[in-house]
Amino acid sequence: MSELLTKDKDIVVPGEILAVGMDFLPSYGTYREGDRIIANKLGLVRIDGKVVKLISLSGRYNPKRGDTIIGNVIDLAISGWRIDTNSAYSAMLSIKDASSEYIARGADLTQYYDIGDLVVAKIVNVTSQKLVDLTMRGPGLRKLDGGRVVNVNTNKVPRVIGKAGSMVTMIKRATGCNIVVGQNGIVWVQGEPEMEICAVDAIKMIEKDSHINGLTNRIKAYLEKTTGKKIDTVEVSSQ
Amino acid sequence: MTYKREGRKNDEPRKIIAKAGVIPRADGSGYFKIGNTEAYAAVYGPRNLFPKFKQDPKKGILRCNYNMMPFSGMGNRVRPGANRRSKEISMVTEKALAPVLDLGDYPNSVVDVFIELPQTDAGSRCAGICAASIALADAGLTMKDLVCSIAIGSINDTLLVDLDYDEEAYEGSVADIPLAVIPRTGELTLLQMDGVVDKDNLFKAFELGKKAIKIIYEVQKNALKDKYKQEASIKTGKAEDKSSAVKKEESDESKTASKEGQK
Structure with a gap:
């Protein structure tokens, strides 16, 4: 008699009961107490078959091997x-x-x-x-050497990179800047001064609006407006 | 002579407003207002701890700082800086929050919690703990639960939830019992008492506290969810795409190509 008390993609707070019963398995961001699975972080619930885990939405960078x-x-x-x-x-x-x-x-x-x-x-x-x-x-x-640095929330780094690097590639193509995204939330941008500013603004926009649907299209529209030239559609556009 | 409360029921806390993420530069922050008592909490860390002798190689430490702003009192200016009272409250706040927090992943580091009160009308340590608990969750730290806190008072043997300053200063036999509770298990993490209360009333106060805690827990939970609600629409496929951390800069051809495009 196992029962799931939350839905996939729900936001949960620490201490919230996610599932009851031994048919589910606790993974990252959750723990088992008796027969219940409880969240121990603030995050987004992901249910993957029997495994219940959280995707964290906030917090500082924690060094990990391979980053x-x-x-x-x-x-x-x-x-x-x-x-x-x-x-x-x-x-x-x-x-x-x-x-x-x-x-x-x-x-x-x-x-x-x-x-x-x-x-x-x-x-x-x-x-x-x-x-x-x-x-x-x-x-x-x-x-x-040179360039400028933007800090973004570490949990938003995957958004800045985009699927298979689509987002960062788009910004690079549009602005002609060199961009390096560190997993620790530091982004380095180098190019012509106006284009650097444009790239930095685009990155800040991604960090701020990453939760609203159609992010890629909005960033694309913004870049087209500020750089004043057309961007050929990047191969990946899932939106 | 029993005390008659005006304006609200005996088991009714004052109006509560809570928010998460109110301080942009902090790693996590919370706001908690109950009646006229207002608390802001900012969390910084886990970060490097100095002086080094304070580091704990087994787990990170929690450090709280409770501060009433100079203009926060009732009439008189509160002298700025730490005093005997604020040091004690900082210490009990730390001990009220520590049982839910797991800093085992962060050896030798510190999590700083700064609680600032711009306006106080009794119950400030409870408001501080509630705000701090929101802030710690907002900072993405590992916690087994939130912490909720409320004061139960007794005036002439009448039990009242959440005294305000006028009630606390009532001419008569007044007792004030601040509680902090882990809502899911009902465990107490803070219990203090100022004044005299008999044993029966103390146990009744716990029951009243548990009821009020439920209201506070809902408010705290909603504050946190409101901040992140829209993020529920994230395309979750993206959230797991961390594989390509650093993109090498573009190849020379495309760089020159885009420069030509500009011209």
Whole structure:
């Protein structure tokens, strides 16, 4: 006798009972108490067969292995750099992972990255004590020069990227800017000054209006209006 | 001589308004107004904790700060800054909220809760706890439930829910019992008492409290849902598409192509 008390895509608050009975399984954002499954976060309910889970809608970034982030160099250590990850924990970038070229021990680290530089890096490991290790060996991992930075809610990053990157590709095509989206909610934009502003506004619009249907079309209309040129339809348009 | 309440029933709290997400720069925020008592709560974190000796390597810590604004009192200016009373209330607020919060995923970090009261008319610690509980949920933290809080008073042995300042200052035998409850289980996380109440009345006060808690819980829940309601229409397929985190900048051809387009 199992019963579901919520519908798919419902918003629930912590402590709300989602399902009763042992036929359902608690997943991310939920816990079992007796025969009930209860939410322990604020989020959107997803029911996937027998599995009940939540998609969180708010909260700060929590470092995860495999994420590509944009970090800020905050300190130089003996064997590497300390990088702020826009979360509660800073990360370590050791010299052996810092670049595709060989960096000798004792070299002047400021030659490569100095305090205040922005870097695109990938998280290789996160320990239980949240010591984060980064690497910058890999395609697209590099130091960022110039440009401007926008902060977005980490939970909205998938919206900014869009399905298979459709959204960010559209903004790039329309404005001619280089854009890098970090999983930690930092977005870097570089291009011609007016176009940078246009791209930043579009990204802010996505963050603000991501819940209203027809997002892609509205962003497209906005970009066409501000850049004054037609955008050829991007291959993916599910709206 | 029994006390006769004007304007509302003995078991009726004052009018309650609650909102979530009122402070844009905070990680989570809540607003809770009950009668003329108003509380704002802002949550920052989990974030790095200094001084380092305060860090707990097993779990994150919760730090609350209760503050009455200088113009918030009844007539007299409240001296700004911490005082004996506000320190005590900060401490009990922390202990009222800690049992529902799970910060095991955030070792060595801190979650800061700042509760500011622009206007007070008794029951301010309860309003603060209610606002803070909304703010913590809004900040996306792991909590097993919300926390609801209300004060039960007794004037000349008549039990009354949610005293206002005039009632608290009534010439007679007045007692004030602030409670905080985890609504689903009915567990108490805050219980204080100011004044004298006999045992029977204390247990009756708990029953009254449990009834009032239900009203508060609904208001808190609706405040949180209202903020996120529209997001229910999100195309959920997108929410899971995190695979392509960083897009490499466009290839050179398309870049030059779009530049030509501009010209």
